[in-house]
Amino acid sequence: MKFILLLLATVMILICSGAVGKTLFFDDFNDGVINKKLSFTGDWQEKDGHLACVKSKVKFNYATPAIPQEYYSKQITIQTKGMITDIPWSRMGVALRLTPRDALEAQDGKPTGHLGYALCTAENGPSDVKLLNEGIQWVNLNPAVRPGLNQWVWIQLTVTEDGELIAKVWLDGEKEPDKPNGVVKEWQNKQGNVIQNNRPSGTGGLVGKAMEAWGRGGAIPMYDEVEIWDKDGASEIKNVMNFSDKLATSWATIKDDR
Numbered sequence: 001m002k003f004i005l006l007l008l009a010t011v012m013i014l015i016c017s018g019a020v021g022k023t024l025f026f027d028d029f030n031d032g033v034i035n036k037k038l039s040f041t042g043d044w045q046e047k048d049g050h051l052a053c054v055k056s057k058v059k060f061n062y063a064t065p066a067i068p069q070e071y072y073s074k075q076i077t078i079q080t081k082g083m084i085t086d087i088p089w090s091r092m093g094v095a096l097r098l099t100p101r102d103a104l105e106a107q108d109g110k111p112t113g114h115l116g117y118a119l120c121t122a123e124n125g126p127s128d129v130k131l132l133n134e135g136i137q138w139v140n141l142n143p144a145v146r147p148g149l150n151q152w153v154w155i156q157l158t159v160t161e162d163g164e165l166i167a168k169v170w171l172d173g174e175k176e177p178d179k180p181n182g183v184v185k186e187w188q189n190k191q192g193n194v195i196q197n198n199r200p201s202g203t204g205g206l207v208g209k210a211m212e213a214w215g216r217g218g219a220i221p222m223y224d225e226v227e228i229w230d231k232d233g234a235s236e237i238k239n240v241m242n243f244s245d246k247l248a249t250s251w252a253t254i255k256d257d258r
Contacts, residue, residue: 023235025065025228053208064205075231079156081224091209092221093120129169141181145169
């Protein structure tokens, strides 16, 4: 009884101190039902406890949670566990866009350009996870992390309050690194010009590209435990923000509201 009271008191102190993180989105894909709070380009399926990009229309196929733009003006982190199956030719990772999708793209699914940074693998064979600027410029990480085929890897991308972009990558089963694998202090567009307003104005989410190789099957990017949180870190009990009333609601409630 004393332990329970002490635990409750500790939780109340954390809440009152503002140290409890707010998870803005979380899905572990265990119910086999596509989350209504996700929007997609390309064909995505939820099966066997994972989300998979099974068919690609273009290089950048997105799964983006519905999070109000105001949260992208502060520190925000997107993290997922990802894996490539069958053959090692697939783009798999997370992305933060600097420009929202326009009306034309929303209609036909064709991107007007990547318009931001991705932290992902390349589709031209076994690949390290790298930063990709505007869909054109690859930036190597240090240390480099190259997941094997059918091997889970954790991918985490943070935009700090100072506008820096911080990348962390580590293999599943290993410890999250204390230091980032890569840092971008000045965001650039594909012409190499520094973007002064270096905050995402589009959404953050998953980016994937399923590949088909004639006579060899295909490559499918798969994802698990997708989570987005604010500057205070992820919620330990997965309290997900209900944006309709700005109150935290339980993960069970979110899963029911599909």
